Amino acid sequence: MAQSIADTNLAASWAASSAKVAVRVRVDWNRDGDYGDVHEDITSRVQGLSIQHSIYDQLAGLPVLGATAPSRASVVVSNEDCWFSPTNASGLVASYPLIAYGIYRFPIQIELGYYNGSTPERLVQFTGEIEAADESESASDVTVTFACTDNSISLLQYKASTSVYQNLRPDQMIQTILVAAGAATGSSLDQAASTIPYCWMDDENGWEECRDLAQADGGIFFFEKDGGARFRRITAPIERADSLTPVATLNQGNASALRGALTWRDCYSRVTAMYAGRYVGTLDELYKAPSAIIVPPGQTVTEECRLRYPAIDVVSPVYDIDYTAVSSSYDVVAYGTAGVEIATTKYGQRVDLAITNHLLYDTLYICNLVLRGFPLIGDEAQEVRYDQDGALGHVYGTKVYNISGNPYMQTREQAERVAQYMRDRLQQPRLVYVWSGPACPWLQMLDRVTLSHNTMTPNPGIDVDCYVMGNTLRYNAGSMLMQDLTLLPATEVYARANYFLVGTTRYGSYGRAGY
Amino acid sequence: MQMLPSFPAIPEVVTGQVLSATTLNTYHEGLRYLLGVSKERRGVQKGTTLWTTLGTGTTLYSGYAPLIGWTVTYDLWFKGGSWSWSIQVYDNSGTWRTVVSGSGVEHVSASSSLTPYSAYLTEGKVYSWRVLASGTSAAASVWHLSIVPSSAPGWTAVPTFTDDTVSSATEINKLRTDLNALNGWQGGYGIPTESANAIVWADKNWRTFYRGSFEWVPGMSMYCSLETKGYISRSDQVIDWQVNLNRPVRDGDYWQSENLYTRQFTKTDLAGDYKRYETVIPSSAFGTMTPGTIYSIVFILFIEIAGGHDQDGDSIWARRPIMHRIMPATPRSGWPSLGQWNEGHWISASRLNAIGTGLTNLYVGGANAIRPRVPIIATGTSVPVMHIHQRPWLVVRANPGSELKVWYAGKVGSYTESFTVKAQEEGVYTSIYLDQFRPLTYGSRYLLEGGTWSSEADEAYTG
Numbered sequence: 001m002a003q004s005i006a007d008t009n010l011a012a013s014w015a016a017s018s019a020k021v022a023v024r025v026r027v028d029w030n031r032d033g034d035y036g037d038v039h040e041d042i043t044s045r046v047q048g049l050s051i052q053h054s055i056y057d058q059l060a061g062l063p064v065l066g067a068t069a070p071s072r073a074s075v076v077v078s079n080e081d082c083w084f085s086p087t088n089a090s091g092l093v094a095s096y097p098l099i100a101y102g103i104y105r106f107p108i109q110i111e112l113g114y115y116n117g118s119t120p121e122r123l124v125q126f127t128g129e130i131e132a133a134d135e136s137e138s139a140s141d142v143t144v145t146f147a148c149t150d151n152s153i154s155l156l157q158y159k160a161s162t163s164v165y166q167n168l169r170p171d172q173m174i175q176t177i178l179v180a181a182g183a184a185t186g187s188s189l190d191q192a193a194s195t196i197p198y199c200w201m202d203d204e205n206g207w208e209e210c211r212d213l214a215q216a217d218g219g220i221f222f223f224e225k226d227g228g229a230r231f232r233r234i235t236a237p238i239e240r241a242d243s244l245t246p247v248a249t250l251n252q253g254n255a256s257a258l259r260g261a262l263t264w265r266d267c268y269s270r271v272t273a274m275y276a277g278r279y280v281g282t283l284d285e286l287y288k289a290p291s292a293i294i295v296p297p298g299q300t301v302t303e304e305c306r307l308r309y310p311a312i313d314v315v316s317p318v319y320d321i322d323y324t325a326v327s328s329s330y331d332v333v334a335y336g337t338a339g340v341e342i343a344t345t346k347y348g349q350r351v352d353l354a355i356t357n358h359l360l361y362d363t364l365y366i367c368n369l370v371l372r373g374f375p376l377i378g379d380e381a382q383e384v385r386y387d388q389d390g391a392l393g394h395v396y397g398t399k400v401y402n403i404s405g406n407p408y409m410q411t412r413e414q415a416e417r418v419a420q421y422m423r424d425r426l427q428q429p430r431l432v433y434v435w436s437g438p439a440c441p442w443l444q445m446l447d448r449v450t451l452s453h454n455t456m457t458p459n460p461g462i463d464v465d466c467y468v469m470g471n472t473l474r475y476n477a478g479s480m481l482m483q484d485l486t487l488l489p490a491t492e493v494y495a496r497a498n499y500f501l502v503g504t505t506r507y508g509s510y511g512r513a514g515y
Numbered sequence: 516m517q518m519l520p521s522f523p524a525i526p527e528v529v530t531g532q533v534l535s536a537t538t539l540n541t542y543h544e545g546l547r548y549l550l551g552v553s554k555e556r557r558g559v560q561k562g563t564t565l566w567t568t569l570g571t572g573t574t575l576y577s578g579y580a581p582l583i584g585w586t587v588t589y590d591l592w593f594k595g596g597s598w599s600w601s602i603q604v605y606d607n608s609g610t611w612r613t614v615v616s617g618s619g620v621e622h623v624s625a626s627s628s629l630t631p632y633s634a635y636l637t638e639g640k641v642y643s644w645r646v647l648a649s650g651t652s653a654a655a656s657v658w659h660l661s662i663v664p665s666s667a668p669g670w671t672a673v674p675t676f677t678d679d680t681v682s683s684a685t686e687i688n689k690l691r692t693d694l695n696a697l698n699g700w701q702g703g704y705g706i707p708t709e710s711a712n713a714i715v716w717a718d719k720n721w722r723t724f725y726r727g728s729f730e731w732v733p734g735m736s737m738y739c740s741l742e743t744k745g746y747i748s749r750s751d752q753v754i755d756w757q758v759n760l761n762r763p764v765r766d767g768d769y770w771q772s773e774n775l776y777t778r779q780f781t782k783t784d785l786a787g788d789y790k791r792y793e794t795v796i797p798s799s800a801f802g803t804m805t806p807g808t809i810y811s812i813v814f815i816l817f818i819e820i821a822g823g824h825d826q827d828g829d830s831i832w833a834r835r836p837i838m839h840r841i842m843p844a845t846p847r848s849g850w851p852s853l854g855q856w857n858e859g860h861w862i863s864a865s866r867l868n869a870i871g872t873g874l875t876n877l878y879v880g881g882a883n884a885i886r887p888r889v890p891i892i893a894t895g896t897s898v899p900v901m902h903i904h905q906r907p908w909l910v911v912r913a914n915p916g917s918e919l920k921v922w923y924a925g926k927v928g929s930y931t932e933s934f935t936v937k938a939q940e941e942g943v944y945t946s947i948y949l950d951q952f953r954p955l956t957y958g959s960r961y962l963l964e965g966g967t968w969s970s971e972a973d974e975a976y977t978g
Contacts, residue, residue, distance in 0.1 A: 195524035503530035508678035
């Protein structure tokens with residue numbers, strides 16, 4: 001959804017023949033959640049920067065929108081006085097001692113725009129963290145280049161285990177992961193169309209899980225310019241206001257280059273989607289300790305038990321049934337505050353047992369420990385298959401795109417919905433444009449723009465509405481703020497133009513059901 | 516691995532979303548699932564066979580049931596001098612608590628709210644219940660005792676859609692709300708039927724072997740069966756199995772009775788080992804019945820002394836009676852046509868209103884109303900309970916480590932084949948996931964022996 005430019009002159013400044021670029025780059029050196037402290041505004045030292053946002057991966061192509069790398073930014077700052085160098089005791093480190101350990105994972109925000117007279121009008125273009133700071137020195141220049149990753153960095157570094165959740169929508173599970181990873185601030189998640197019977201994490205990477213969850217609904221997961229996570233369901237481009245109505249017209253007047261490539265590579269005559277259901281098995285032994293667990297007197301030992309299968313529930317170990325307890329003097333140790341106590345924490349495929357030995361002098365041995373539970377057993381993957389539509393499909397021969405390997409694709413309904421929308425997207429070649437010109441700073445992913453080049457090129461020219469799939473911004477001090485936009489023409493990405501929109505369409509012969 | 520039918524996860528829609536055929540089909544799927552519930556086979560409730568003479572604090576009836584709602588329904592009969600009665604529950608504090616009581620009225624057929632006792636009871640938990648009565652020169656009979664949910668939680672007025680009006684997520688989501696409400700109303704338990712001890716009858720005249728009570732629903736028929744063997748000395752003599760309807764109207768010492776079916780066992784029929792005999796009493800055989808009223812069916816064994824013959828040592832063994840209702844495949848009046856939604860279909864008011872019609876039809880007072888309840892039953896460990904496999908779990912009350920035997924019809928249909936499972940070591944309640952047992956096909960009858968209470972359930976029992 002495009003950023004608001006209400007009460008600004010940005011639209012006119014962008015369209016004007018000249019405009020002064022307004023830049024602001026700030027780093028939260030003390031990680032207090034704001035950028036207002038001393039030396040946190042580093043704009044005056046910025047020599048150049050670039051930002052890449054994209055939901056379109058050149059290699060992966062149209063089938064896997066959203067499966068791209070996180071947004072990145074590169075900021076080159078002057079360091080002639082070694083201001084940013086951790087070894088310079090009189091530099092930035094004097095105010096922020098943490099920098100002595102190196103510049104790593106400090107929050108950064110980049111704002112770009114244009115001056116309206118003497119008033120800078122800026123919009124946030126990137127929010128993330130500095131992942132690396134490379135110092136370089138040459139005969140003419142001393143700089144530091146900050147390599148930045150958007151707020152997905154919290155997820156990229158987050159591995160977690162959860163219990164098994166039942167009947168959650170993908171957006172609900174994504175929200176759970178975001179909250180657990182501390183990355184939920186500013187998130188905007190569409191309500192997913194599908195329900196996943198069972199979801200859990202088992203020491204898995206939060207970023208990968210969120211992307212898998214999104215794709216199990218045919219949707220897209222990414223972080224927007226403001227640093228908030230976004231989940232856009234598969235029909236978002238035909239639902240959202242800024243995807244339905246153009247928010248900018250890219251015409252030849254301010255373009256510096258335009259390229260168009262027909263993506264036959266992304267074209268398929270058939271889409272298959274695999275789904276694997278899960279069912280609850282009978283009560284079974286899911287873990288057996290390989291050896292006795294030793295607990296010194298007066299201590300608590302946490303035993304991490306990895307289960308053979310994820311389990312919908314695990315029976316808390318029962319004394320004399322699931323284990324026995326003896327002391328180092330071979331005495332039977334009773335359960336309770338005078339002997340042994342076990343606290344159980346259950347995750348999907350792991351159980352943590354906090355075993356407390358209340359004995360004062362004797363070591364405790366937990367013997368023959370087993371854990372029983374109701375396992376979730378995976379079925380063989382099943383397949384749904386959709387061939388190109390006779391009227392809309394234009395692929396010669398048979399070329400199959402296979403959606404597989406997503407653990408969250410568990411029901412036939414999910415597979416059918418995703419496969420059919422995907423079939424519509426992939427059954428004809430798409431022209432993907434890259435437009436270059438002065439930066440239109442309010443554009444965001446999936447915004448609709450009108451690409452109008454009908455006089456500059458020999459007729460018939462181009463006059464088509466497109467979705468923004470990629471946005472690269474480049475700026476060097478004293479130069480223009482430039483932008484490369486990757487654009488997908490909106491025509492026939494969906495099979496129909498009159499799907500029924502809840503809350504907008506009238507009942508009757510006005511709107512049609514989606515997949 | 517077989518999978519049982521289950522209520523679908525119905526997505527919530529939001530403003531601005533493309534309404535999908537998949538979502539709309541979940542409404543239909545939910546309706547059809549609930550229609551199935553309204554027509555499911557339900558066991559009768561084994562009441563007291565005839566009259567029990569009352570003393571002081573006589574336990575007329577006892578059993579267990581999960582608290583799936585906050586109403587207890589009962590159908591009790593008294594006769595003779597004077598009497599008083601009470602229904603009690605063994606509550607969370609370990610006390611027998613009286614939830615309803617009365618005296619002096621010959622036929623009590625009513626419901627009573629359990630809400631005043633909510634401080635002592637936990638919804639979803641299985642409790643022990645009993646009917647106590649005291650009397651002088653009096654006797655009593657229990658026909659029915661069950662727990663019912665008071666109302667569908669969350670039910671909201673069914674929306675009406677009109678063509679040419681702008682759609683609304685709130686209105687469409689009411690369909691989902693009501694479907695979930697009706698599903699939540701179910702309580703998640705099956706309705707088994709307690710069987711009876713095997714008997715040997717060797718006397719002339721009749722013996723009431725089993726009484727099963729049921730709520731009349733128009734169109735229902737009744738499956739009846741039992742296993743018998745026996746001895747008849749002469750080829751021209753027979754022993755009757757009579758299936759009689761008792762209407763809730765006193766007639767002399769008993770109730771108005773009509774014969775629904777008679778089977779005459781011959782010497783050949785009863786020779787050898789137990790054999791199962793079965794019949795289905797058609798709906799038309801019941802005559803004039805009142806929907807929602809509790810009726811009884813009794814099995815009677817009758818050694819006929821025909822043609823001046825002596826009894827000659829004739830005898831009959833009977834066991835494992837089974838009775839359950841069978842609903843017709845065709846829903847009763849007013850059930851809507853629910854065609855499959857496909858991508859590209861117009862979303863019209865009439866098609867959405869058909870969903871509303873289905874909801875109303877299943878709700879209280881509708882033509883296909885679900886009428887959820889769970890019977891309060893108990894059994895001796897050697898007396899089987901008949902279940903109809905309709906849910907994934909079987910929850911059994913049994914002593915830890917007890918062996919539970921499941922008898923299924925098998926190829927010969929006589930419940931001679933069985934498998935054994937063990938009650939969980941650590942708990943009084945054992946939850947058995949039935950999908951693991953291939954012989955138990957969906958809809959089949961089976962008998963469980965070894966527990967003191969059991970019921971099929973949607974989920975494992977967690978107490």
